[in-house]
Amino acid sequence: MSPAEPPDPSPPYYAVIFTSIRDAQPDDGYAAMATRMEELAQEQPGFLGLESVRDADGLGITVSYWATEDAVLAWGRHAEHLIAQQLGRERWYERYTLRVCRVERRHTFSRNTTGGFP
Amino acid sequence: MSPAEPPDPSPPYYAVIFTSIRDAQPDDGYAAMATRMEELAQEQPGFLGLESVRDADGLGITVSYWATEDAVLAWGRHAEHLIAQQLGRERWYERYTLRVCRVERRHTFSRNTTGGFP
Numbered sequence: 364m365s366p367a368e369p370p371d372p373s374p375p376y377y378a379v380i381f382t383s384i385r386d387a388q389p390d391d392g393y394a395a396m397a398t399r400m401e402e403l404a405q406e407q408p409g410f411l412g413l414e415s416v417r418d419a420d421g422l423g424i425t426v427s428y429w430a431t432e433d434a435v436l437a438w439g440r441h442a443e444h445l446i447a448q449q450l451g452r453e454r455w456y457e458r459y460t461l462r463v464c465r466v467e468r469r470h471t472f473s474r475n476t477t478g479g480f481p
Numbered sequence: 482m483s484p485a486e487p488p489d490p491s492p493p494y495y496a497v498i499f500t501s502i503r504d505a506q507p508d509d510g511y512a513a514m515a516t517r518m519e520e521l522a523q524e525q526p527g528f529l530g531l532e533s534v535r536d537a538d539g540l541g542i543t544v545s546y547w548a549t550e551d552a553v554l555a556w557g558r559h560a561e562h563l564i565a566q567q568l569g570r571e572r573w574y575e576r577y578t579l580r581v582c583r584v585e586r587r588h589t590f591s592r593n594t595t596g597g598f599p
Contacts, residue, residue, distance in 0.1 A: 371578070378582055380496060380544055382532050414500050416534045416542045424534045424542040426498055432585075458591045460489070464496050464582035467550075473576045 374466045376411060377429040383459035385421050393455050400447050407441070409434025421457075428466070435463055492584045494529060495547040501577035503539050511573050518565050525559070527552025539575075546584070553581055 385393070397415075404410055409430035417423035429435045438444060451459070503511065515533075522528055527548035535541035547553045556562060569577070 374580075378496075378498060378580065380498065382544070414540075414542060416536045416540050418534045418536060422532075422534050424532060424544060426500070426542060426544075452590055452592070456590065456592070458589075458593075460587060460589045462492075462496065462584050462587040464584045466580050466582045469578060469580040471576070471578045472570055472574065474570070474574070475576075 371469065371471060372411060372430070374468055376466050377432055377435050378464045378466050379427045379429070379435055380462040380464060381423075381425045381427075381459060382462075383423050383425075384457045385417075385423065385455050386457055387421055391454060392450075396447050396450065400444065403441070403443060404438060407434065407438050410438075432463070432465075489587065489589060490529060490548070492586055494584050495550055495553050496582045496584050497545045497547070497553055498580040498582060499541075499543045499545075499577060500580075501541050501543075502575045503535075503541065503573050504575055505539055509572060510568075514565050514568065514573075518562065521559070521561060522556060525552065525556050528556075550581070550583075 387393070401413060401415075404413060404427060411428035411430060413425065413427045415423065415425040427438075429438070505511070519531060519533075522531060522545060529546035529548060531543065531545045533541065533543040545556075547556070
């Protein structure tokens with residue numbers, strides 16, 4: 364989900380910040396798995412949205428949003444997701460850090476809806 | 482700070498997730514301001530680290546980490562930062578969402594230090 368349609372329920376809800384460095388190889392299966400995991404996440408109870416950016420140097424930040432901590436835990440233990448996690452450690456990621464957070468406040472700005480700026 | 486040196490104190494601490502879309506223009510002053518804000522943030526009490534990625538489409542995610550919620554609030558009200566925020570709304574950002582979160586758990590993987598993978 365892009366910020367054009369941000370997940371924006373009232374806090375509190377949960378965010379999982381996944382920061383990674385990967386050593387990209389052509390046809391290493393990463394893109395297909397990433398797409399599949401995004402689709403699968405969207406089917407899970409409590410899924411609110413996902414934002415993901417990776418730059419040319421291989422640094423990526425993906426944030427997924429969830430209604431409850433139980434939803435975060437359930438997604439972490441999903442069988443197909445567990446296989447993807449294992450492949451990630453074996454094949455794709457040099458390093459990653461995963462942080463589970465409780466979103467306490469949020470503020471959105473959009474030039475189009477607020478108007479009045481030069 | 483890159484994930485090669487992740488901010489990694491024991492939770493709880495705070496994360497500010499700033500997701501933005503910007504309409505990049507050459508010489509619009511954004512890069513200089515972003516660098517200055519990163520330097521300034523590092524001088525603030527309670528600053529733990531910062532990770533930032535922007536892709537070729539203009540979608541960016543920046544996450545800054547702070548020891549306490551008070552440190553987050555103080556940075557949000559810093560005079561020079563307030564000017565940058567105003568310029569951001571006027572000049573640089575089409576849209577952004579800022580979320581203040583309490584980091585409750587974190588897990589780090591590094592292929593080099595865990596070893597044993599193919």
